[in-house]
Amino acid sequence: MAKKQKQRGSLRGEEHVEAAAAAPHEDAPAPNAEEEAAAQGAVGAGSEVEDGRSADAASGGVEEGKEEEAAAAEEEEREVTFDELGLDEQLKRALRKKGLTKTTPIQREAIPLILEGKDVVAKAKTGSGKTFAYLLPLLQELLKLCKDGRIRKSAPNALILVPTRELCQQVYNEASSLLELCTSKLKIVQVTASMSDKDIKLALSGPPNILVTTPACVAACISKGIVQGSSIKESLSMMILDEADLLLSYRCEDDLKALVPHIPRSCQSILMSATSSPDIDKLTKLLLHNPFVLTLTEVGHAKDDVVPRNVQQFWISCSAKDKMLYILSLLKLELIQKKVLIFVNSIDNAFRLRLFLEKFAIRSAVLNAELPQNSRLHIIEAFNARLFDYLIATDDNKTKEAKQTNKESKKDSKGPRKHLQQTLDAEFGVVRGIDFKNVFTVVNFDMPPNPAGYIHRIGRTGRANKTGASISLVSPEEEDVFEEIEHMLQDVEKKDTNCILPFPLLTKNAVESLRYRTQDVARSVTSRDIQEARRQDVKNEILNSEKLKAHFEENPTDLDLLKHDKLLTNKSIPAHLRDVPEYLIDPTTKEASNAVKLSRAAMGLDNPRRKKRMGFRSGSGKSSDPLRTFSAEGKSRGRRGKEREGDDRRKRRKAEI
């Protein structure tokens, strides 16, 4: 049962439990103390990042009962293993096989409550392991119903609702990877609005035990009669609202309201969220019954309510037009740790940045809402597998461009399609809950529109207790939102000091030494180049996406065959742009850059065997290259098919040269 929960009274009739968090679990592949020190020396020189627990002790305030509090904190920080939570033997075995033994704080608190059958609202910071916190008890409950022969079969028994398709895929993958390791079988499917009604019907025939989907998609299934409301009422035992703080921002309210009449009173509902907001209260009232509210903070260190303690936050003040210069300095002088996720606020900016970096031999990929879904998933998986180090992402589908393109695509939808129609996916969300693996640095090239956006962006690093850093490039026009973010962080930390520190490793000299080259190159990236690159990228990705879909389903580890960071232009890069001459780098910058490299080596990030250990195959040769063996005719081809393939291959080689 949940350890050391403190009853904090009642919140509008709900039981409110505040559970203090434990120390970092050892299972998370966090760097060891030396690595950590090296990393901090590199990125955090001169910073005042505190240890959560000592800060907590200092700010504890109340003299009385200090000892008691310390004892309670010690108990709270005790590591709890999955074995202690009363989980089913097959789930415990599956977790062991995945190398997971110790729970994260949210898991050790939420799992027992959910296993008791309670409705639970769980709020815990990004990357804290909320997915397993609900998946494990959910699977346990369904395995038990199956075993007891009490499973009802007219519709899915459990519904997991998430805001975006990317999250559907992610949750589906997590659950499937556990189920594959269990002996009893449960059927899980994901359906999204991108599927045809026929495919959805097929997926739901059976029916599955678990359905992972978006509120919009499930509402559409009910209204089209693909799923009968009465069947849901008869079968549904559990419903999860994951990333609940984002569900309403994806305009899901009406869809969720449409679902309410079909949810049986007996259904257990769980709501997971990374932040608190009025939206959460709204959803709680709409869908949960007298829930336990779990709010996870790091033993009184409230800052960790929103930003993980292991993430150091920095900022750099610069004009909007100097941002290219600053990002180039950070990357080219190797002052930040890879992998790097760079956020921009528009797709054009993303391509402008990609083209600009490319001219300095820095390869990156762009992730945005106009790419086909398969490509987006491949990009995320390839980035996770360390096949490239820099990913530029637009994180919001409510950009000016999105509104405009959506309007245009509606207008055009009946007419013939000229060229390639670029539609933005309303269910797209890059930042939103995506579990990017091993991102060390998040860069806000453009500042997010609000503090919530900042929290979700920063949450892509420092996941599962790993070390991370964030750097925000703040122009004078963005100072208001930056102040808002700082105030929000100070408010939760209840401190006057700034949580976001000036980035200490980039000197004025270092920046100025690159100015001359940067200005020239930045000017050479024209709007026409950007439009062309953008159009070409979508076109390539659509082709790749269709061709490779089936192949990747069968060979999920062949990711490196799809190069998302391929050069957009085929001009060769002059040597003076490719390498920064030694004489331009001042001694301070050289020292800082060496420290970053050292810390990278200390963390084993340069070790090629590491990739192998992660289970990813390297280029597996011609025969398994889907781009070389695919044909529009399918698997069995005659001579004509082979000839055509040969032609394609020749053409492709030509195009690649």
Ligand SMILES: Nc1ncnc2c1ncn2[C@@H]1O[C@H](COP(=O)(O)OP(=O)(O)OP(=O)(O)O)[C@@H](O)[C@H]1O
């Ligand atoms: N007990 C554990 N030990 C080690 N790693 C874990 C454990 N539980 C989860 N993880 C890993 O931690 C990472 C983050 O987990 P998850 O995506 O569930 O976080 P989250 O709280 O849902 O984050 P967000 O709010 O950003 O969506 C994942 O890579 C997951 O595999």
